[in-house]
Amino acid sequence: MARKKRIWDPDSFCHIVSRGNRRDALFYEERDYRIFLHILQEVNSEISFELASCCLMTNHFHLLMRSSEQSTSKVMSMINKRYADYYNTKNKFTGHVFERRFYDKIIGSPMGMLDVSRYIHLNPVEAGIVTNPESYKWSSYRYIMNTTTTPLLNMEVILDYFSGNKAEKRDKYQKFMMAERGERDYLVEAGE
Secondary structure, three states, rough: OOOOOOOOOOOOEEEEEEEEHHHHOOOOOOOHHHHHHHHHHHHHHHHHOOEEEEEOOOOEOOOOOOOOHHHHHHHHHHHHHHHHHHHHHHHHOOOOEEEOOOOOEOOOOOHHHHHHHHHHHHHHHHHOOOOOOOOOEEHHHHHHHHOOOOOOEEEHHHHHOOOOOOHHHHHHHHHHOOOHHHHHHHHHHOOO
């Protein structure tokens, strides 16, 4: 059976998930997370892409990404290949590092963008690793909620769905993160 051809829309963000083979850990120690982030920066310098949200979990990662120069498949091929080379060399392994091709879904609406970002940022909370998303070190949420920046992350993509100055936008995004579904819809529709 032939694999389904991926759709690439250079104007749209994609929710991307890649999981370790057999659900094994991709990241064993802090250095692994740092190397992965370094690889993201390296690839971004070669093929520019925008990252609106991300979260690195132990055995998988989430990216909310848009690539306008090259297909998402090309970008992810470079990221996953470089990390697999690092992972196998470091651990003296051979073979597949990732379970299968990465999952991707084009996000077609502002509410979709916010819901996926919320899902990504709440992943460590839902997994029981932390009690609040600010506490998780390997998520973009702490950058979005603070004044600290990273060149890899375009925080404005998420924050610009809300009105006000930067501090007000952060506050509104935080309320959105913690609100129930109906309340989240209202916050966005009302420009809160």
